[in-house]
Amino acid sequence: MDKPVYRAWFQSIHDPSERFSLDEVVYKASDGSLLEVVHDLEALGETSAESWKKLFRERSHATEWPYGSGVWGKKEWVLPGVDNENVVSMYEGHSNLFWADRYGRQLGIEDLWIKQCGNSHTGSFKDLGMTVLVSMVKEMISEGKAIPAVGCASTGDTSAALSAYAAAANIPAVVFLPRGKVSVAQLIQPVSNGAIVFALDTDFDGCMEIVREISDRDGIYLANSMNSLRIEGQKTVGIEICEQFDWEVPDWIVMPGGNLGNVSALAKGLDMAFDLGLIGRRPRIICAQAESANPLYLSYLKDFEVFEPIAARPTLATAIQIGNPVSIDKAIAALRRYDGIVEQASESEIADACARADRTGLFNCPHTGVALAAMEKMIRRGEIRKGERVVVVSTAHGLKFTDFKVKYHEMNLEGIGSEYPNPAIELPARYEDVRDEMMRQIERRFRS
Numbered sequence: 001m002d003k004p005v006y007r008a009w010f011q012s013i014h015d016p017s018e019r020f021s022l023d024e025v026v027y028k029a030s031d032g033s034l035l036e037v038v039h040d041l042e043a044l045g046e047t048s049a050e051s052w053k054k055l056f057r058e059r060s061h062a063t064e065w066p067y068g069s070g071v072w073g074k075k076e077w078v079l080p081g082v083d084n085e086n087v088v089s090m091y092e093g094h095s096n097l098f099w100a101d102r103y104g105r106q107l108g109i110e111d112l113w114i115k116q117c118g119n120s121h122t123g124s125f126k127d128l129g130m131t132v133l134v135s136m137v138k139e140m141i142s143e144g145k146a147i148p149a150v151g152c153a154s155t156g157d158t159s160a161a162l163s164a165y166a167a168a169a170n171i172p173a174v175v176f177l178p179r180g181k182v183s184v185a186q187l188i189q190p191v192s193n194g195a196i197v198f199a200l201d202t203d204f205d206g207c208m209e210i211v212r213e214i215s216d217r218d219g220i221y222l223a224n225s226m227n228s229l230r231i232e233g234q235k236t237v238g239i240e241i242c243e244q245f246d247w248e249v250p251d252w253i254v255m256p257g258g259n260l261g262n263v264s265a266l267a268k269g270l271d272m273a274f275d276l277g278l279i280g281r282r283p284r285i286i287c288a289q290a291e292s293a294n295p296l297y298l299s300y301l302k303d304f305e306v307f308e309p310i311a312a313r314p315t316l317a318t319a320i321q322i323g324n325p326v327s328i329d330k331a332i333a334a335l336r337r338y339d340g341i342v343e344q345a346s347e348s349e350i351a352d353a354c355a356r357a358d359r360t361g362l363f364n365c366p367h368t369g370v371a372l373a374a375m376e377k378m379i380r381r382g383e384i385r386k387g388e389r390v391v392v393v394s395t396a397h398g399l400k401f402t403d404f405k406v407k408y409h410e411m412n413l414e415g416i417g418s419e420y421p422n423p424a425i426e427l428p429a430r431y432e433d434v435r436d437e438m439m440r441q442i443e444r445r446f447r448s
């Protein structure tokens with residue numbers, strides 16, 4: 001029997017008759033709504049669920065390019081048409097599921113796991129989507145399309161991922177950052193990878209306006225999350241979580257949300273696994289927002305019947321300080337399908353949840369802290385129960401966000417009380433003093 005031909009195309013989320021080829025430079029439908037990548041499920045369904053599982057498992061241990069990547073191991077489900085020669089991969093995905101045994105017990109649950117998406121090439125889940133987008137761009141360039149560069153507006157993780165993948169593929173990258181509003185760690189990744197880095201006198205939205213104009217007028221390929229190619233890579237996270245539990249579906253998956261591409265992607269991947277029979281039920285999804293940037297939460301309180309953009313206020317979770325999320329329609333549809341819940345967390349809840357979990361061996365970024373804080377609240381309210389399996393998606397590595405941790409432990413975070421501070425102890429180098437203080441500290445830690 002011939003191998004089925006797997007096809008995928010861009011489709012308007014509001015009008016299924018409006019379709020584009022994946023190698024067209026197009027970001028939105030004619031009515032301005034987002035596009036999504038749609039796959040020919042019938043062709044994919046000709047292979048049995050068991051055969052897909054076996055294939056995915058075999059590839060995860062293989063070295064054959066590019067299938068050892070967590071994203072490209074599922075190539076037929078992600079971007080079937082791209083030539084393997086044009087795939088730009090850093091073997092992203094397959095990130096660890098951390099069994100948060102001690103932290104979970106402290107909270108009164110026993111089956112808590114953290115999906116460590118920050119343990120990745122550039123330190124955030126953005127790698128999962130960027131490998132797909134940059135591979136498509138490489139394919140388009142190889143077909144002779146005139147794409148002078150790829151570009152994005154960003155405050156950190158998106159520009160880091162774009163810069164790394166573009167550098168590996170020898171494609172020029174342009175990133176637009178708000179001047180003075182990004183940390184050293186966030187600035188230095190694109191700088192090191194040789195991207196053209198602009199620090200503009202504006203905020204994120206101002207950068208977004210510039211990159212859209214540049215993309216419209218000068219043909220720079222737009223890599224922000226309205227580009228639905230990224231969703232195709234990011235959607236592997238939910239499939240991979242189920243795979244790591246030998247296709248048992250957890251009860252809850254918790255994830256922070258800003259522009260809401262990632263929560264839409266999580267649901268999209270789970271949809272495919274469900275529709276193709278690899279999983280037999282759907283988990284419930286909790287999307288967590290910072291109180292300072294909570295437009296989805298406010299809409300949730302009104303059963304998603306209305307949505308109003310807000311002006312997001314500063315938050316420790318800088319990557320989700322977004323008041324008018326691009327993927328709002330996709331996210332609301334996803335949460336409806338997954339009996340979803342939206343919860344919010346205050347700045348001190350975020351900081352304390354990070355610190356409490358860090359004490360048990362993790363090292364959380366503030367966005368992960370938003371998800372942890374939301375989960376803690378739901379456990380306290382009895383909405384998440386003891387026997388249930390909970391997976392929290394950690395979106396970035398804590399090492400990218402050390403400033404707030406330093407301040408937290410020095411008890412220097414404005415307006416935040418630091419419930420779990422652990423500042424370094426400064427003493428003269430004298431044995432007796434050091435020993436006495438050490439004994440006091442050991443004693444204190446034993447008691448707590």
Ligand SMILES: *Cc1c(COP(=O)(O)O)cnc(C)c1O
Pocket residue numbers: 124125126157158225256257258259260261262263319320365367368395396
């Ligand atoms: C991008 C990002 C998010 C938010 O993802 P959205 O798709 O915008 O909701 C959360 N955490 C980190 C670390 C990020 O980089």
